[in-house]
Amino acid sequence: MIYSTELANQIQESKNKYLEAGIHENVKFVSARVDKSINGNIFIEFKFEKDDQTMTCLLYTSDA
Numbered sequence: 001m002i003y004s005t006e007l008a009n010q011i012q013e014s015k016n017k018y019l020e021a022g023i024h025e026n027v028k029f030v031s032a033r034v035d036k037s038i039n040g041n042i043f044i045e046f047k048f049e050k051d052d053q054t055m056t057c058l059l060y061t062s063d064a
Contacts, residue, residue: 019048019055026050 019027030047037043037060046057 017053019050019053024050024055027055030054 027048027050030049032044032046034042034044041060043058043060046059048055048057
């Protein structure tokens with residue numbers, strides 16, 4: 001598939017429920033969990049919310 005600048009220019013507004021990357025004020029910390037991925041890597045997941053939008057941060061452990 002080739003990237004289409006014409007199609008990209010037609011997209012004017014995003015109505016997703018995810019926070020954009022960056023620094024945000026008045027964000028609510030919702031949850032944290034530790035789990036193992038399907039390939040066996042252990043990770044910790046942090047969830048944040050602001051104005052009905054969410055942001056999830058996954059951090060994987062290093063094998064070092």
